[in-house]
Amino acid sequence: MQVRPDRLNTTIAWLFMAGSACFVVGSVPAYLAATGGWVDGVTYVVGSVFFTTASYAQLVQAQTPGATGVDEVSQRRRVRAHLAGWLPHDRAWLAAATQFPGTLFFNISTTAALTHNATAAESNRYVWRPDLYGSVLFLVSSTFAVLAVSRRFLSLEPASPAWRIAWVNMLGSVLFMASAVASYVVPSSDEVLDTRIAVAGTFFGAACFFVGAALMLPAWRRDVTPPQPVAERRRNR
16 A cells, blocks of 8 residues: 555544544534434544544554655655554654554444443443543653654744644643543432533544644645755765
């Protein structure tokens, strides 16, 4: 399988935006009231599938030589995609490798949420736990992503598009975690711990992921370098 680096990056960005948009829409109370619980739940499922597809494509990007660090010519040159890899010393790869299973947990939690009349124990086991595990992995992934683009974890580099993307996604991960914790169903009352935080965390967290994905497009264009003349390439060897 071969891919063009520029098209792969664009595809990843749009898939993440589509998934984020589904989560944003699904968390709007007016949408739930207008469509009903089942349609709202399916919206989350579709969004989680977009997330998983984008995350795997990003993992392929991170482990494929020639898919990043390209110039105006090589970004359009097809390279062989590495569908599997092991790069534990590469923080960008670690970010993608921990994010991907996190999206799989969201697949599980959003699908399980379609079940009606579940008890508090069933909801916490099949919906809340996978949601919590996915949120933890997203936080870990965001930490690796920040470290991949920063000299130190808390260093300020606002001029860097990659730094801005990493921290927007970190905020999204923190909000998803807040939503996951607040979504715990209290057994004694069968009520969610805090509905407002659960809904707001999902809405604003997904909005952050949408912004982070949208920023990938101009960031790619900015990072692409002009091709070097042949003589200059020879001097650099």
